Amino acid sequence: MELSEEDKKFIAENIPHPYNTPERFGEFILPQIQIHDVLCTSTKATVKKLLAPLKKQYGHRFFCDIDDSHRQKSPASIIDKIRRSQAEKAKPGEPEPERYDLNNFVTKMTDLARFRVVCNFLSDVYKVAEAVRNSEELTNAFHIKEESTIFLRPKTRRSGERSTKFVLELKNQPGLFLEIQVMTQLQEAWDKKDHFLVYEQRRKFPDKDEEIFPDFLDAKMFSTAELLFVADDYFEYLRGAREDGKSDEEDK
């Protein structure tokens, strides 16, 4: 992720010398989030163990995988998120948004460490979510908050993103968070394209949708998410007809 001019200014003004340059600010940020990366590795290994029986059960087809390309939040993203949170205005009727700064981001941001479990079908997402939810190893170690955007009503949907998200906070180290996202392959594919086509543009030029998307690219991407949701839903129907039916046959 590239630094915007505002990010560079923020770095120069807020990060202590000699790290207050675009070349060196990472050296200030990264050591502080090393622990998140380590937590991510340990949790990935635990989730992998959880998934093993499911993957074995559905060994005849792709079931799910942990996505390594969705890595630790970059120092540039962190700076961007801090800076934007400080400028963000509360929306009418909504609670005051979280304000981050260089002193509190380590314990306030919940997505510094994160990973994704990418599933084949919608029902696979539910099964993975259930396994996470019911894991004794995870519930013993973490306070877990779950939030799903898969079935939001249109009036509450502000983005095309669809996933089940778990925010885990280590019980014996409050303020140490980790995020696990569970989604289908189509949802992930959309997210990666949207990140490049819309999210990054909007981040650089906030509140200028009219100027940066004169071709309604943002609207098209939003609609595509809806299309892919329909596709996921239909694939799920087809899977059920094949797999569950087959399963019924085998049971007989």
Place this chain on the structure above:
Amino acid sequence: MRLRDENQKTGHLLTFVSKEHRANNFSFFFPVEGLEQFDSLLKVIKGFEHCFQGFKNDYEFIGHSVADIGRLDEILPEFDKTRMLRFELEEFLAEDSQFVEDFAKIIIERQIRKETPLFPSILPGAMATGSNFYDRMKEVEEIWENLQKGKNLLFRAPRRYGKSSLLDYISKNPLPGWHVCYVDLGGGKSSEDFAEYTLKGLIQRQECNVCLPEDLSALEPWKKSESNKLEIVRNERKKIRENWQEYASAMLKHVDLLEGKLLLIFDEVSFLLEDMIGPKDQDRVNELMVWFQEARKKAQNISFILSGSQHLPLFLESFGIENHLDDLETVHLDLFEAQVATEFIFLVLAGKKIVIRLGEIYSMLALMGEPIPYFLQLFLDTLSRICGEKKNLSADQIEKVYYQELLGSNSKRYFETIQLQLERYNRYGERSRAGAETILDELAVNESVGREDLEVIWQEVTGGKERFEAMLNILQDDFYIKEDKGTVFFTSKLLKDWWERHGLAGKR
């Protein structure tokens, strides 16, 4: 200790990214099984980060959480899997969970230096070469420093300390402007053998061709096969036997014709001299020693290293042979320091994909006593073979391997040289061997024995006090006994245990 689990694909990757060249990048992968390893992983990562501070001018240090190491090169372009090492967290955490910084530093340094092979390997009894030649650079530098100052050296250490490996390293890595010729005097029993073995050494090297008699030089023996070289030496034998001094002097005289300086390394000088010494042979040794000292004085373009046992001068003295070694500067080769031995064990076993904890290394060292390189190699070789078979060895099993395998009948061949040494003792007088064995018997069953008591024992067995001093000196080199404040004891627990088991068991 146990075999490393190579199947776990999820873990943490630490990458050292070179600021200069991508080819210098390297990484370490630590497989992780679950949240129960969170604290250990954090400790190891922080420990490595701390070690990294020493290299931060040249490298960046990046951590990656990895779900499947097998697919990582698709995601991390800077990742070079040929320079990735896999370790388990336990390899860097002591039993009290403290990070073992020395292990991290040594492995980072070896990666940065691109040591090949990265892990020293062991071949019991063979010379340590390449990166298997471990941690002797201080001594190598000291030797070259002395040679550059024009000094000739007496390189002394007890047997199996690694003298020959070090001399081999020097002969293969000379300083600019130097030629090195290595002469192995092992097996020689006379002054004539001395001259013959010197010839054997010189004909190996092209640049030494000028030192050879004209007729030999014309043959360019360095180009010949080993069997042809042996034939050449055989043909020269008659001339050597006629007048070895003249022959040897001529060889050394012609060295002045060499471009650059010649370093002549004479290894196993002690063996030659000890084997020359019989009850009535002191004069022959004296003659060789006098000639050799004179030759060294005359040689303009040659430096000498004479390698021998620790107590060579005292040994000669006890036979009434004048010390003609006083022109030589003494350089000692000591044992590995405890820390070096610990690192060496870690590296050797890591190279064999064996996880060993620090406490287990300490137990190994406690079992064997002083880390005499040859015995350390034997122990490591035996342990790694058995760990490979059983996959897992508990502390009790390590101890069992020591007593039942290393000191057992299967390892007998590794100790054959001890028997050979004992046989050589009879050259020093009737019943010398029996006397030495009785001394070793006493030391094997006691923590220490008074020197005077040993002298009495020697007298009872050999019938006199003569040669007691000499034998004590020899035993210090051959069997690692030590005298301190009037008491004598084994410094090698391994050899003490071995003698108790085999020396006493096969009691005369």
